Structures are given as C-alpha cells and as structure tokens.
Amino acid sequence: MWKLVRYEFRGRRLLYTIGLITMCALTLYQATRFIGMRQDPAQSAPVSINVPLMMAGFWVLFYAVMTVINIVTYTQDLYGDTGYLVFGLPLRGAEVLGSRIVLLVFDTLMTLLGGMTSVIVLASLAPGLTQEIRPYVGRFLLTTDYWVMCLGVLAVIVSFMTIMFFGVTFGKTLTNSKKHLGSVFSALVVIAVLWAGAQFGIMLDMRFSGVRLYLRPWENLPIVGAGTQPAQFPLISPLMLVALGVLAFVMTSWLMDRKLNL
Amino acid sequence: MSMLVQISSLTKRYITTSALSDITMDIPEGHILGLLGPNGSGKTTLMKILAGLVSPTSGSVLVDGMVPGVGTKAFVSFLPDVNHLDRWMSVGEAGDFYADFYHDFDRKRFEELLAIMRLTAGQKIGSLSRGMVEKARLSLVFSRRARLYILDEPFGGLDPLARAQVLDALVANFRADCSMILSTQMVADVERFFDDVVFLDNGRVVLAGEAEDLRTHRGASIEEIYKEVYGHVEAR
Amino acid sequence: MEFDDRAPIYAQIMDLIKRRIAVGELKVGQQLPSVRDLAQQVVVNPNTVQKAYLELEREGYVATQRGMGTFVSGDGGTVDLLRQRLARDIVATYVTGMRSLGYGPEEIAAMAVETARKEKK
Numbered sequence: 001m002w003k004l005v006r007y008e009f010r011g012r013r014l015l016y017t018i019g020l021i022t023m024c025a026l027t028l029y030q031a032t033r034f035i036g037m038r039q040d041p042a043q044s045a046p047v048s049i050n051v052p053l054m055m056a057g058f059w060v061l062f063y064a065v066m067t068v069i070n071i072v073t074y075t076q077d078l079y080g081d082t083g084y085l086v087f088g089l090p091l092r093g094a095e096v097l098g099s100r101i102v103l104l105v106f107d108t109l110m111t112l113l114g115g116m117t118s119v120i121v122l123a124s125l126a127p128g129l130t131q132e133i134r135p136y137v138g139r140f141l142l143t144t145d146y147w148v149m150c151l152g153v154l155a156v157i158v159s160f161m162t163i164m165f166f167g168v169t170f171g172k173t174l175t176n177s178k179k180h181l182g183s184v185f186s187a188l189v190v191i192a193v194l195w196a197g198a199q200f201g202i203m204l205d206m207r208f209s210g211v212r213l214y215l216r217p218w219e220n221l222p223i224v225g226a227g228t229q230p231a232q233f234p235l236i237s238p239l240m241l242v243a244l245g246v247l248a249f250v251m252t253s254w255l256m257d258r259k260l261n262l
Numbered sequence: 263m264s265m266l267v268q269i270s271s272l273t274k275r276y277i278t279t280s281a282l283s284d285i286t287m288d289i290p291e292g293h294i295l296g297l298l299g300p301n302g303s304g305k306t307t308l309m310k311i312l313a314g315l316v317s318p319t320s321g322s323v324l325v326d327g328m329v330p331g332v333g334t335k336a337f338v339s340f341l342p343d344v345n346h347l348d349r350w351m352s353v354g355e356a357g358d359f360y361a362d363f364y365h366d367f368d369r370k371r372f373e374e375l376l377a378i379m380r381l382t383a384g385q386k387i388g389s390l391s392r393g394m395v396e397k398a399r400l401s402l403v404f405s406r407r408a409r410l411y412i413l414d415e416p417f418g419g420l421d422p423l424a425r426a427q428v429l430d431a432l433v434a435n436f437r438a439d440c441s442m443i444l445s446t447q448m449v450a451d452v453e454r455f456f457d458d459v460v461f462l463d464n465g466r467v468v469l470a471g472e473a474e475d476l477r478t479h480r481g482a483s484i485e486e487i488y489k490e491v492y493g494h495v496e497a498r
Numbered sequence: 499m500e501f502d503d504r505a506p507i508y509a510q511i512m513d514l515i516k517r518r519i520a521v522g523e524l525k526v527g528q529q530l531p532s533v534r535d536l537a538q539q540v541v542v543n544p545n546t547v548q549k550a551y552l553e554l555e556r557e558g559y560v561a562t563q564r565g566m567g568t569f570v571s572g573d574g575g576t577v578d579l580l581r582q583r584l585a586r587d588i589v590a591t592y593v594t595g596m597r598s599l600g601y602g603p604e605e606i607a608a609m610a611v612e613t614a615r616k617e618k619k
C-alpha cells in the first residue's frame with residue numbers, strides 16, 4: 001500500500017508545491033502589510049481581525065481542492081481505462097482504498113498545521129491584536145481539549161469521505177458501463193446514505209440528549225470563545241458517523257475485491 | 263499436462279444483459295489459446311474475469327488452482343484492449359511502476375523490447391501515436407515473467423511490420439511453464455500460433471478444439487472455419 | 499515462412515525437414531535446430547515444432563537424446579529411400595494433374611523429359 005501512496009504523492013508534487021508556495025506567499029504578504037500598518041493602529045484595527053480568518057478560509061479552500069482531486073482521481077480510475085492499471089495490481093481493495101485515506105489524512109493534517117501556523121503568525125502581528133494575543137498563543141496550543149477537537153474533526157472528515165468512496169465504488173459494481181450513469185447512481189447512493197445517517201444521528205442525539213462532549217479548546221485564549229464556560233460538542237452523531245465510516249471502509253474493500261466490474 | 267486455467271459453467275450477467283452463459287473450457291500449461299468471435303461475443307468479459315477485474319455471476323474459475331484475485335494478479339499479466347496507462351507517464355516511468363509492483367518484471371527484457379520496438383524511456387505516453395502506445399504496453403506486459411498472459415486484441419493499431427515484431431516477441435517469449443490466451447480479429451495472421459481455439463458467440467462456446475485437429479478434420483484454415491461458424495450463425 | 503493454414507502446420511514442418519534431409523542440407527547424425535530456434539525461424543508456435551519432431555521420431559527419421567537435442571537418424575540408404583519417396587509424391591501429383599488434362603503415359607513422360615532437359619540448361 002505504501003508504494004501506491006508514494007506514487008500518488010509523486011503525482012501531486014506539482015499541486016502541493018504550487019499550493020504551499022501560494023499560501024506562504026499570501027501569509028508573508030499580509031504579515032509585511034501588518035508590520036507596515038503598525039505606524040497607524042487606529043486606521044488598521046478594523047481590518048486586522050478579518051485577515052487571519054480570511055487566511056484560514058484560503059487554507060480550507062486549498063484543502064477542499066485537494067480532497068476533490070482525491071476522489072475525482074479515484075472515480076476516474078474506477079470508471080476509466082486507467083482502472084486496469086490500478087486494479088490489476090496485486091493489491092487488496094483495503095490497500096487501494098487505504099492509500100486514498102492516507103492521502104486524505106495527510107492533507108487534513110497539513111491544512112491544519114499550515115492553517116494554524118498562518119493564522120497564529122498573522123494574529124500575532126495584527127495591529128490591535130498583538131498585545132492581547134501574543135501571551136496566549138503558546139498556551140492554547142498546549143490544551144489537550146483543542147487537539148481532541150481537531151482529532152474529532154479529522155475523524156468526521158475521513159468518515160464522511162470514506163462514505164463518498166463507498167458510494168462511488170458501489171455504483172461500479174452493478175454494471176461495467178463506462179457511461180456516467182454509474183456515477184450518477186453513485187451520487188444518489190452517497191446522498192441516500194448520508195441523509196439516512198443524518199436522520200439516524202438526529203434521532204440518536206435526541207434520545208441521548210444528555211450525552212455531550214464538554215471541551216474547553218479555547219480555555220487559554222479568553223479573547224476567543226465565551227470566557228471560561230466549556231463548549232458543548234455533540235458526541236453521538238460524530239461517533240455514529242465514524243462507525244458508518246468504518247463500515248463503509250470494510251464494505252468498499254470487500255466490493256473492490258469481490259464485486260467489481262471494470 | 264496440467265491445466266493452468268479451469269473454467270466450469272461460468273456465467274456473467276448484468277442487470278439488463280447476459281455477457282457469458284455456461285462457459286466451460288480449460289487452458290493447458292504451455293499452450294496458446296485463441297479466443298475468437300465477433301464484437302460483443304463475450305471475449306473481453308471472459309478475459310477480464312480471468313484477470314480478476316470482473317466478478318463472475320456463477321460458475322467456477324480457477325487460475326493455477328486459485329480463484330482470480332489478489333493472489334493471481336501477481337502472476338497474471340493482462341493487456342487490455344484500451345490504453346491503460348496515464349498519459350503524463352513516460353515509457354520509462356511505466357516500466358518503473360511495473361517493476362515496483364510486480365516481482366516478476368524483468369527490466370532487462372523490457373529494455374530489449376523497447377529497443378526492438380524503437381521506443382525510448384523518455385517518451386511520454388500522451389505523445390505517442392496509437393501504434394507506439396500499443397507497442398509500449400505490449401513491452402510492459404511481455405516483460406513480466408508471468409504464468410498466464412491475457413492479451414485482448416494485441417494487434418489492433420499495428421502495421422504489418424510491428425505485428426511481425428510482436429509475433430516474433432511472442433515466440434521468443436514462449437516458455438513451457440506459462441500459457442497465453444489472446445483474442446484477435448486478424449485470424450489469418452495469427453492462427454499458426456494457436457494450440458487451441460475457442461469460438462464464442464453471444465456469450466456461449468460454439469466451437470472449441472485444438473487448432474491442428476480442426477485443420478485436419480475440416481480441411482480448412484482457422485480463418486475459414488471462423489467464416490463458416492459465424493456465417494452460419496448470421497443466416498439463422 | 500509461408501504455410502498453408504488449411505492443412506496441419508506440423509505436417510508441413512515435417513515435410514520441410516524431410517526435404518532438407520533428402521537433399522542433404524541436414525546430414526545424418528546432424529543436430530536439428532532446437533524447437534525454439536526453428537519456431538523463431540519459421541515463426542510458428544513452438545508446440546507445433548515439438549509435435550513435428552515427435553512425429554518425425556515416430557516415423558524413424560530423427561531421434562531425440564535427452565538433454566542433447568534431436569538428431570537425424572539413419573544412414574545413406576535411408577536418406578536415398580526418403581528422397582525417392584518424396585520424388586514419387588511429386589511425380590504422383592504431376593501425373594494426376596496431367597491425366598486430368600487428358601494426357602496419356604507417353605506424352606506425360608515425353609513432356610517431363612523435355613522440361614527436365616530445358617531446365618538443366
């Protein structure tokens with residue numbers, strides 16, 4: 001599986017390079033603007049809070065692009081001629097799918113760390129915020145709760161995408177048609193699964209309304225978040241989504257091994 | 263003589279069509295089998311099932327005693343009838359890819375074949391003409407020391423010289439411990455390489471046997487027998 | 499090499515080898531090309547060559563020694579016999595063809611001699 005991962009990374013070299021250079025350039029540009037603005041804090045204060053947030057938005061956009069490319073490449077392999085190359089390899093379905101998940105996890109971690117770095121750098125330099133933010137940055141990174149929240153987000157994203165992979169794969173097991181009929185069907189399956197999952201999740205949440213995750217991710221950063229009150233995060237639906245994700249992984253691997261019609 | 267491939271009552275159905283019905287046939291070790299029939303007769307489906315890319319609906323398929331899957335892919339070399347390589351890959355990179363994932367890939371043989379086919383490692387697949395892509399893909403498939411070679415229309419898009427080169431490579435490649443199944447429309451050019459022949463029509467076997475036996479008993483070439491078999495069928 | 503695909507190819511390979519023996523291209527005791535080499539030379543399935551060699555051995559024209567190869571068997575006498583046999587086959591074809599055109603034995607012989615003399619020059 002790791003051989004396949006290496007090849008996928010090599011194929012993405014250009015994209016990663018362009019993306020990371022762009023993000024660094026953007027961050028540096030804004031940072032230098034901020035340093036320049038220090039002369040006149042009153043004028044720039046209203047601007048300075050939005051910039052780190054916009055930067056985070058760019059990182060999310062970059063992440064969305066990489067993820068879309070991930071699943072589109074997989075779909076193209078499945079429905080197109082290059083599938084004969086990938087699925088002809090002596091690899092189990094779990095390994096083929098696993099390589100995609102590894103890429104997804106890597107992208108998520110890279111976006112998280114890169115995004116955090118950009119946002120922290122900008123927030124630390126932003127006129128009007130510097131004095132208040134700087135002392136807390138180090139401490140907020142040390143909060144276990146913050147990393148638990150990040151892990152939760154990672155798990156939810158990976159599970160969600162695994163369900164998408166399942167939908168795409170399932171469509172290919174019914175017919176060997178290269179037409180997009182299969183991908184339309186796949187899309188419907190994905191929507192149906194997610195909708196059903198959402199309904200089930202809501203129902204479970206209502207039944208177990210007492211069970212929540214109480215985290216204080218922003219505990220050391222009083223400027224953000226509602227003071228010292230713990231934030232409420234739903235626990236049941238994410239857990240259910242993760243369970244569905246694991247199930248989707250198992251089923252997709254099985255489909256790839258036994259039921260494909262390339 | 264042991265059977266490398268054993269197929270029994272193989273059926274493949276899709277929701278609306280039936281691709282194969284009740285196919286029973288064997289491929290002995292060291293034999294070259296010609297799979298013949300018009301378009302849509304089920305040849306490609308049969309080959310994909312042997313390659314582990316399509317799952318059977320019912321019946322049994324055994325390649326060297328194993329059900330087609332991860333295990334068999336390691337010693338089965340499949341050439342699809344379409345270009346299965348990425349266009350941005352170079353010929354050399356395709357070779358590296360094969361070498362990385364297939365333990366039976368012979369780099370030296372690959373370089374020799376590329377030289378014969380007049381291809382260089384640096385050429386990008388997307389920049390090659392149809393015939394050259396064919397030759398590149400054939401070189402990759404033949405450079406594996408596989409137990410079973412499955413070739414779907416390997417001669418399409420090749421000029422007579424290239425065809426001759428490929429046939430030479432086929433003979434040079436021949437080993438008594440491997441088998442080959444190939445489908446082609448160019449029956450006359452290739453029939454002298456078949457040990458066995460299977461004629462498919464609408465997913466069924468309509469005629470099968472050893473090539474030399476068929477020649478003796480019918481006093482006709484395989485190509486002539488082809489015309490007989492399918493001429494008959496159309497007249498129905 | 500050209501083969502008539504309507505007749506079994508192994509038989510045609512056998513004829514090819516018999517001919518080579520008859521005219522002395524392959525001497526008694528000489529080794530035949532390996533199955534693979536001959537297959538590459540005439541461009542056929544090696545199994546077909548193998549079958550030809552086996553049949554030739556059955557008919558007594560060659561003998562295979564394990565690990566060493568296939569060799570032409572017999573002696574000068576058997577080669578002459580083979581040459582005669584092949585000649586008679588050719589003559590039989592010729593005569594049948596002439597007969598079907600309506601020629602009698604004397605004319606058949608006369609035309610044969612005349613043509614043979616001409617080609618010698």
